Amino acid sequence: MGGQRAQVLDQRENQTEARRAAADGPPAELIFKRRLRPAQVARELLGARELVRALAERDLRARYKQAVLGFAWAVLTPLALCSIFTLVFQRAVKIDTSGVAYPLFAYVGLIVWQFFSNTMNQGALSLANNLSLLNKVYCPREVFPLATMLVASVDMLIGIGVLGLLFLVFWTAPAVTFFWVFPLLLIQIAFTYGVALVLSVAVVYLRDVRHLLPIITQMGVFATPVAYPLSQIPQGLQEIYVGFNPLGAVIEGYRRALLYGQAPDLTLTGIAAASSVVFLVGGYLVFKKLETGIADVA
Amino acid sequence: MSHDLSSRQSLPLGTIRTEQVWKRFKADQQRMLLRDKVEQLTRRLRGGRGEDWRWALRDINLHIEPGDSVGLIGSNGSGKSTLLKMLTRVMYPYGGVIDVRGRIGALIEIRAGIHPDLTGRENIYLFGALLGLKRREVASRFDDIVEFARLGGAIDRQVKYYSSGMQMRLGFAVAAYLEPHVLLVDEVLAVGDAVFQQRCLDRMREVAEQGTTIVFVSHDLPAVESICRRGVWLEQGSIRVDAGIKEAMSGYRDSIEAQSEAGGRVGEPLQLLKHEIVGEGRENLTTDEPMTVELTLGGDYRGDATLHLGVSEGTSSPIFQISHEIRLTGEDHQVACMIPNLPLPRGRYTLWAGVYSIGRTDGGTLMSWHSVGQFDVFGPMLDTPPRAVVLAAPVFVPHRWEE
Secondary structure, three states, X not given: OHHHHHHHHHHHHXXXXXXXXXXXXXXXXXXXXXXXXXXXXXXXXXXXXXXHHHHHHHHXXXXXXXXXXXXXXXXXXXXXXXXXXXXXHHHXXXXXXXXXXXXXXXXXXXXXXXXXXXXXXXXXXXXXXXXXHHOOOOOOOOHHHHHHHHHHHHHHHHHHHHHHHHHHHOOOOXXXXXXXXXXXXXXXXXXXXXXXXXXXXXXXXXXXXXHHHHHHHHHHHHHOOOOOOHXXXXXXXXXXXXXXXXXXXXXXXXXXXXXXXXXOOHHHHHHHHHHHHHHHHHXXXXXXXXXXXHHHHO | OHHHHHHHHOOOOOOEEEEXXXXXXXXXXXXXXXXXXXXXXXXXXXXXXXXXXXXXXXXXXXXXXXXXXXXXXXXXXXXXXXXXXXXXXXXOOOEEEEEEOOOEEXXXXXXXXXXXXXXXXXXXXXXXXXXXXXXXXXXXXXXXXXXXXXXXXXXXXXXXXXXXXXXXXXXXHHHHOOOOOEEEEEOHHHOOOHHHHHHHHHHHHHHHHOOOEEEEEOOOHHHHHHHXXXXXXXXXXXXXXXXXXXXXXXXXXXXXXHXXXXXXXXXXXXXXXXXXXXXXXXXOEEOOOXXXXXXXXXXXXXXXXXXXXXXXXOOOEEEEEEEEEEEEEOOOEEEEEEEOOOOOOOEEEEEEEEEEEOOOOOOOEEEEEEEEEEEEEEOOOOOOOOHHHHHHOOOOOOOOOOO
């Protein structure tokens, strides 16, 4: 009993002490506020391009230094998924690809998905894994998720090479509308980086987010039209769907441009583009805001 | 405020300004789990108080001119490292303005950040990029860096096969060759062997001579004293003294002594009421010069006892011990011990004391063996501390050279 009472008193004393401490402080106008000057941010990021390259190079080298098959893994993972999809979705579920060979159809989606899931998974941990560094050296912190996206881009390039081989195997050529790929690529990058930014800083503040990653990855591959066409989603819902998951429009656009020789659906692409800009800018602002406290919590 | 900012534009490179800088941390221990956040949120929704905060730094105003060398001293938790982190821009202040001009270099240990699967060479380039160096700049300093880290042929081996000392030296070496305008150093001397510590200090002195601004945080007071001209003593987050290094240092030393005296032992038959460790003429202690230890013992024990005194390096490596029989009468007892030629080289030492009764088989502890306080010995060559040599052999031997 006595002990408890002492504890209560102790707590009360702590509280008053805390209040006293809160009472004094810097004058209100001097309280630090994060101000982002776009010019300065851009200059800093540009100055750090060497670092981005070095970090990406580190990850690539480190990843393949001990792996016997080296860069072959970047090919084998999507190929394995592609063959499973072919087995399940083509043979069992019988997805209608409107005359395009299913492996080609699925592989286009898988390239996008792999890029996203690699960046997301690695990018989310990119700050947490480098905390000891972040606590000692200053650099614009967004370079860490950026570097992981660069690594994923290298994998994507390898994936594109394999796609070329698949075109050979099925003896078709990419359609002449392929130039649509480039604006779509921008949407894909903006959305992916935005998600990686938010997750990377979220993992630092909330360790639990780490456990979300495999769930997002596993559900996402089926929630995104990777194995099936976007038309599987009901007509009226497609706009809303694409607003939340721009990758749906991106994959569909790639397929139209490369496989069907059509221009992407401009409404859906427009929504996806707007949404990805929101993801990128919003993600960046959240990141920059929370960035200031990383050293305090880590 | 705006004209204030514009005047700041013209500050020369290497200047450090902090104005009314405040920093606070959460007082309750924080775990990074969702569960705790939810708990916190519900508590706040129920109208309870949010979080407790504790000030780590209060109203720090520092003006450091280019080429200054400043030592930050103070006990653990006084905010030295927090301040340094904010100067590096790793941490952000709660309030106030921090302005550091020019390239900032931090001499830091980076072992954990170095990638174990990469070779030493790859890591040097990576670390260089992290510190803001161009590839070309690292390349031009590469040989110096490898030489400083004494890595030699190991440079193309994977870092995970390095000894921990080698890993640490690698990180330091890159930072040491940054050629920044402002060099921040946090406890370099806590790690690494004596030879490497010496090399770090030499490098810092070299950099200081080239006109780089230096801010040095360390508990190794003689080292700070040998490098810095100005001393800033932080206590509980506020600047207590900002003056010449000698003045700041003596104030800090006095406060340490006062604190260690206050912490007496209770519940034992004898207590050490007072102690004083002085050199000749009550001056600082110097190697091979006399040292006097004066003790006042209090307690109601009567009878014969043995007083033991000991000296250790730092707080753990014993160097010597001496003892003396005393007769206690139940009143305060004063005893002084004079060592005519102090056999200790430059450095920081701890004095230990204990009193045990004589003629009892159970040991008869009257005052258990405990550290009484710390003292610094000033060597003959204060400006170029031969640390590496000193730490290898802790005892000074009187001697004569002939040629």
